[in-house]
Structure formats: structure tokens, C-alpha cells
Amino acid sequence: MxxxxxxxxxxxxxxxxxxxxxxxxxxxxxxxxxxxxxxxxxxxxxxxxxxxxxxxxxxVELYDAEEGGFATRAIAEEPTAQLAIERILREAVETYTRKGRPHGCMVVLAATNCASENEGVREWLEGYRRRRTASLVERLERAVEDGELKPETDARILGDYYATVLHGLSVQARDGVPRSRLLATIPTVMLAVCSAAYPRSFPRAT
Amino acid sequence: MxxxxxxxxxxxxxxxxxxxxxxxxxxxxxxxxxxxxxxxxxxxxxxxxxxxxxxxxxxVELYDAEEGGFATRAIAEEPTAQLAIERILREAVETYTRKGRPHGCMVVLAATNCASENEGVREWLEGYRRRRTASLVERLERAVEDGELKPETDARILGDYYATVLHGLSVQARDGVPRSRLLATIPTVMLAVCSAAYPRSFPRAT
DNA sequence: GTTATTCTTTATCGATCGACAAAGAATGGA
DNA sequence: TCCATTCTTTGTCGATCGATAAAGAATAAC
Known part of the structure; x- marks a missing residue:
């Protein structure tokens, strides 16, 4: 050999x-x-x-292990769901608007519209997106169990919400919306999880 | 002739x-x-x-005049920004998850990843997306002037936020996230504009 | 050295891409 | 009736698509 x-x-x-x-x-x-x-x-x-x-x-596997892995890392490293989500949003914007690099998320943008013969590739990327949603939901469920979020919180709705925002950020970044504008929306996006938490440090939205 | x-x-x-x-x-x-x-x-x-x-x-022009025109119609017909945005979100989810029809928004999904020779088509669709963002910002600015929203409200941030959510909904719908789950996120999404309004009818989020 | 293995080079393969030429057929106007 | 015009039919264009065959070159094992 x-x-x-x-x-x-x-x-x-x-x-x-x-x-x-x-x-x-x-x-x-x-x-x-x-x-x-x-x-x-x-x-x-x-x-x-x-x-x-x-x-x-x-x-794609390389992307997911490096640039695209910020969500996994934030969930693993941040002590609360709120901190994890805020970090995910911030790092998403930073990753998606880096100078000299492609804008937006490869997993979201690299195979959204496909010829029928490549439908398999699209579905494979869809799996990555679904898993990211699932990991967000899982972290939020844990936050409800831990008492970080109010017991009446529906973690799946909240996780779907953040998945939606993350997917939207990719399109926005690809369209050239500048980093500063995307960063500016983060406090507004954080309202959702903060209002599910017990009143403490609310972001100043808008 | x-x-x-x-x-x-x-x-x-x-x-x-x-x-x-x-x-x-x-x-x-x-x-x-x-x-x-x-x-x-x-x-x-x-x-x-x-x-x-x-x-x-x-x-695309046909799409924009029919299925894709719900935002323009809602802004033209609804008396307040909050009602317009809620209707836009609801109709977006309904339009993007209609049975027997393609899921997601054509303007968002039909040319996100393009060969370099078709970059012109991608940019042309980007123009549609930018204009939708601009019309949201414009409506929110008017709401601030009208006194519907608090004077310290940043309409552009709020408009960027709703554009992001709408773009994200397209990806979610294309991924097969069911209508019921997307509809369930709407109260959470409404938190943003409602918190910019004077306290009245808050949605029960999560 | 000999051999088996793997990479590099070169030259393509058939299929499909978007697009069109040319000729025939159907209309309205003169 | 005859002409100008426009649509339909048929066949095919050159370019590009993803992919590979065949032969030469460089390594390790023996």
C-alpha cells in the first residue's frame, strides 16, 4: 500500500x-x-x-466543523440559554458578514433551489438545518427544566422562531445588508427569549 | 399586422x-x-x-403581482402598522405552506445560489427583496410619525428585523416545517412591534 | 531490480445545456 | 387572389455539463 x-x-x-x-x-x-x-x-x-x-x-462537513459550528459551540459553552442564543446571533452575523468571505450560511444558501436530479443534495442540507433547529429546541427545553425560563414556555415554538431568524439572517447577509444593521436587530430578536425568562435584564429593543 | x-x-x-x-x-x-x-x-x-x-x-412579475403581493396589499389596506405586520406574517405563512403549491417565497428561493453567468438574475431578485424591506421600514416610519409607535423607535432596525423573519419563513417552509408550527411563532414575532407601541394588546408569546 | 500501487497527464466521452434556422401553415389586409 | 405577417413544426447548432480511459511517473514492499 x-x-x-x-x-x-x-x-x-x-x-x-x-x-x-x-x-x-x-x-x-x-x-x-x-x-x-x-x-x-x-x-x-x-x-x-x-x-x-x-x-x-x-x-459542507468542513464548513460545519469550522465556520458553521458556532451554534454547537455556544450551546456547549454558555451557561444559560439566553447567553447561548445571544452569542449564536452575534456570531452568526459576524460569520455571515466577514470581509473577503462568502456572505450568509453555506448550509442555508448552497442548495436551496435545485434541479430535480440534485434533490438529494438539497434534502441532505435540509437535515443540517433541521438538526440545528432541534438543538435550539433542546437547549430551550433544558432551560425550562432548569427554571431559567418560565414553565409555560413552549420551547419548540421558541426554537422554531430562532431557527427562522437564523435562516433569514443568511438571506439578508447574502443580499449585502451590512453587519452593523444586522447586529442592530439582535436586541429585538432577544425579546422573545427574554420575555420567556423571569424579568431581569431586558434588552433595549428598537 | x-x-x-x-x-x-x-x-x-x-x-x-x-x-x-x-x-x-x-x-x-x-x-x-x-x-x-x-x-x-x-x-x-x-x-x-x-x-x-x-x-x-x-x-416572477406574475408571482409578485399575485401570490407574492400580500405585503403590499396589507400595507395599503390595514389601518395600523401592527395590524399590517400581523397580517403580512399570517399571509406569508399561509402563502408559503399552501397544499399542492410550491413552499416558500419564489423571490427568496428561486435564485439564491447562482452560477456567475446568472448573477444578474440573482441581483434582480435581490432588488425585489430590498424593496420589500424598504416598504416595511417606510410603513413603520409612518407609524412613528402617527404616534402609533413610540418616538424613540428605530423604524429601520424594526423593518430589517421583519424582513429577516420573512426571509427565514421561506426557508422554513421550503424545509417542510408545517404551517401550524410557523403560525405558532407569530405571537413571538409580534413582540417586537408591540413593544415599540404603547402598551395595549400584547400577544401571549411562547 | 521487480512488482504492485497510486497519482498525474492528456485527451476525450456521451449527455445535456440554452438557443435558433428553415420551412410549412394559418391569419388579416390590399 | 395574393401578400405580409406570425405562429408551428422539425431538426439541429456549438458550448458546456460531469465524468473517465489510457498511458506515463513516482513511491513502498519484497
């Missing part, structure tokens, strides 16, 4: 693929685009990654 | 094109798809509409 060693950095190529798929989506990037972006002949790309679709899926 | 009369209903064909573009997006629909969906040879489609892109633009 030896063979000729690969002459390019696979991780580097994968990162380039992630960026171009993030920018223009799965169907918006052709093999010719990948050849020029990665600087590799198509046969080399196929040898290393298998197919355009397999490369895309690996690119 | 006479010539052979057209043998098919142009409006009917346009409605079919709108539906398939709404379902799968501009790039997700091929001319072969249009030929089979409209039941017309490609030369007939070109004769009637000019090009795939011209047909798409006409289809």
Missing part, C-alpha cells in the same frame, strides 16, 4: 472548494470552475474526492 | 412556468423541463417569451 504520493495539499484544495461552493452553491459551481479554482486537472479532483457531489459534501 | 394566431394560452403557459420556477428555481429548471411542463416545443416558447431568462422574469 504505497503508490505515488499526492503532489497537492488535499485539505487546502478542500478549503478552496468549500469557499467556492459557499459563494455560488452546488449547482452554481461547475467542474470547470473547480479546475480553475483549485488549480487541479479534473482527473486529479476525481481521484482525490470521487465526484463533484462527494467533494461538495466534504466541503 | 395579423399573422397566424397563437394556438396556446400565453397566460396559462406563464402560470405553469411560474410554478416550476417557484419549485426548483431559475437554474434548477432546464428548457427541456419547460418543454415538458408547458407542453410546448422550445421554438414556441422562444417565440412567445424571448428566452429562458425573459420567461423567468415575467414569471
Amino acid at each position: 504505497a503508490g505515488r504520493p499526492r503532489e497537492f495539499d488535499r485539505n487546502e484544495a478542500l478549503a478552496k472548494a468549500r469557499d467556492v461552493f459557499w459563494s455560488r452553491g452546488y449547482e452554481g459551481v461547475s467542474m470547470a470552475d473547480l479546475v480553475s479554482t483549485l488549480g487541479l486537472a479534473s482527473a486529479r479532483i476525481y481521484a482525490a474526492f470521487g465526484s463533484k457531489e462527494a467533494l461538495f459534501r466534504e466541503a | 395579423a399573422g397566424r394566431p397563437r394556438e396556446f394560452d400565453r397566460n396559462e403557459a406563464l402560470a405553469k412556468a411560474r410554478d416550476v420556477f417557484w419549485s426548483r428555481g431559475y437554474e434548477g429548471v432546464s428548457m427541456a423541463d419547460l418543454v415538458s411542463t408547458l407542453g410546448l416545443a422550445s421554438a414556441r416558447i422562444y417565440a412567445a417569451f424571448g428566452s429562458k431568462e425573459a420567461l423567468f422574469r415575467e414569471a
Whole structure:
């Protein structure tokens, strides 16, 4: 098990693929685009990654483990649901509006409209979105159990709400709405979870 | 100026094109798809509409004049900003989750990820989204002037917020989140404008 | 060295993409 | 009736799509 060693950095190529798929989506990037972006002949790309679709899926996994993983990290690290959600919103805006980087969320934008033959890719990304919603709901349920949020709080409604806002932020960022304007909406967005908590530190909305 | 009369209903064909573009997006629909969906040879489609892109633009205009026009109608018809926004949210959810119809908003979903050669189409749809945001901001500014909302209200932040939620609802609906769950989030979404109004009829959020 | 294995290079493959040319058919106006 | 105009039919265009075959080059195991 030896063979000729690969002459390019696979991780580097994968990162380039992630960026171009993030920018223009799965169907918006052709093999010719990948050849020029990665600087590799198509046969080399196929040898290393298998197919355009397999490369895309690996690119999404990389995105989700790095830039896209802020929600998982915030939920794991913040002591309360309110702090977790505020951090998620702030980091979402920052991640989605970084200079020199693609705007919006790759998981939301890279395969929303698909040809019927690529419906499988769309559904696979939908799974990522559903899981993010589920993790928000789960964290909010825990906050109700912990007594952080009022017992009459419906965690699923609240989780659906924050999933909706996060999805909307991607579209807004992709449309070029500046970071400052998106950050400015966060106190308004926080009203929901704060009003489900016992009155303490309300944000000044609007 | 006479010539052979057209043998098919142009409006009917346009409605079919709108539906398939709404379902799968501009790039997700091929001319072969249009030929089979409209039941017309490609030369007939070109004769009637000019090009795939011209047909798409006409289809979006039709969408915006009918299904997609609920925001314009609500703003024109409702006496207060709060009533207008609540109606917009409700009709958005209803429009985006109608049985047997494509889910989500055509303007949001039909060209979010585009090949570089179709960037013009994406920007054109972005214009529709920006105008919707602007009309929300404008209505909220008027509400501040009218005294419906507190004078310290920042109408642009609030308008950006509702634009974000509306964009997010499209993604949620496309992902198959059921109507009942999306409707259930509306009281939470209404918290923002209600807290900018003088205390009266607050929704029971969560 | 020999062999098995893997990567690189080069040149394509058939399918599909959006679009159109040319000829025939149906209308209104002269 | 004949013409100008417009639509319909048929066939196909060059470009691009994702993907691969075949041959040469570089490694490790033996």
C-alpha cells in the first residue's frame, strides 16, 4: 500500500472548494470552475474526492466543523440559554458578514433551489438545518427544566422562531445588508427569549 | 399586422412556468423541463417569451403581482402598522405552506445560489427583496410619525428585523416545517412591534 | 531490480445545456 | 387572389455539463 504520493495539499484544495461552493452553491459551481479554482486537472479532483457531489459534501462537513459550528459551540459553552442564543446571533452575523468571505450560511444558501436530479443534495442540507433547529429546541427545553425560563414556555415554538431568524439572517447577509444593521436587530430578536425568562435584564429593543 | 394566431394560452403557459420556477428555481429548471411542463416545443416558447431568462422574469412579475403581493396589499389596506405586520406574517405563512403549491417565497428561493453567468438574475431578485424591506421600514416610519409607535423607535432596525423573519419563513417552509408550527411563532414575532407601541394588546408569546 | 500501487497527464466521452434556422401553415389586409 | 405577417413544426447548432480511459511517473514492499 504505497503508490505515488499526492503532489497537492488535499485539505487546502478542500478549503478552496468549500469557499467556492459557499459563494455560488452546488449547482452554481461547475467542474470547470473547480479546475480553475483549485488549480487541479479534473482527473486529479476525481481521484482525490470521487465526484463533484462527494467533494461538495466534504466541503459542507468542513464548513460545519469550522465556520458553521458556532451554534454547537455556544450551546456547549454558555451557561444559560439566553447567553447561548445571544452569542449564536452575534456570531452568526459576524460569520455571515466577514470581509473577503462568502456572505450568509453555506448550509442555508448552497442548495436551496435545485434541479430535480440534485434533490438529494438539497434534502441532505435540509437535515443540517433541521438538526440545528432541534438543538435550539433542546437547549430551550433544558432551560425550562432548569427554571431559567418560565414553565409555560413552549420551547419548540421558541426554537422554531430562532431557527427562522437564523435562516433569514443568511438571506439578508447574502443580499449585502451590512453587519452593523444586522447586529442592530439582535436586541429585538432577544425579546422573545427574554420575555420567556423571569424579568431581569431586558434588552433595549428598537 | 395579423399573422397566424397563437394556438396556446400565453397566460396559462406563464402560470405553469411560474410554478416550476417557484419549485426548483431559475437554474434548477432546464428548457427541456419547460418543454415538458408547458407542453410546448422550445421554438414556441422562444417565440412567445424571448428566452429562458425573459420567461423567468415575467414569471416572477406574475408571482409578485399575485401570490407574492400580500405585503403590499396589507400595507395599503390595514389601518395600523401592527395590524399590517400581523397580517403580512399570517399571509406569508399561509402563502408559503399552501397544499399542492410550491413552499416558500419564489423571490427568496428561486435564485439564491447562482452560477456567475446568472448573477444578474440573482441581483434582480435581490432588488425585489430590498424593496420589500424598504416598504416595511417606510410603513413603520409612518407609524412613528402617527404616534402609533413610540418616538424613540428605530423604524429601520424594526423593518430589517421583519424582513429577516420573512426571509427565514421561506426557508422554513421550503424545509417542510408545517404551517401550524410557523403560525405558532407569530405571537413571538409580534413582540417586537408591540413593544415599540404603547402598551395595549400584547400577544401571549411562547 | 521487480512488482504492485497510486497519482498525474492528456485527451476525450456521451449527455445535456440554452438557443435558433428553415420551412410549412394559418391569419388579416390590399 | 395574393401578400405580409406570425405562429408551428422539425431538426439541429456549438458550448458546456460531469465524468473517465489510457498511458506515463513516482513511491513502498519484497
